[in-house]
Amino acid sequence: MKEFWIYTALRAGLFVGAFCLVGGVWLLVADTVNVLWIIVIAFLISGIASYVLLQRQRSAFAVKVENRAGRMSRKYEEMRSKEDED
Numbered sequence: 001m002k003e004f005w006i007y008t009a010l011r012a013g014l015f016v017g018a019f020c021l022v023g024g025v026w027l028l029v030a031d032t033v034n035v036l037w038i039i040v041i042a043f044l045i046s047g048i049a050s051y052v053l054l055q056r057q058r059s060a061f062a063v064k065v066e067n068r069a070g071r072m073s074r075k076y077e078e079m080r081s082k083e084d085e086d
Helices: 002-030 037-053 057-083
Strands: none
Touching: 002 037, 002 057, 037 057
């Protein structure tokens, strides 16, 4: 679960950073602030940035999930084979 929280916190941090950056640039360029557009643009920027910058964390999370699913599958098969023996 540690990898999940690290990846999630980094994604949230990227979004907040992108939101502040886009909002700051928007305020410099335009007189009015449209928060919806700032959120959409920040979401797109943070998504692209996380795809590029968080590859290592995403891979570590995927390995953990795969290992956990494998353990659960093996346990299930063991329990199923014990039921067949009875």
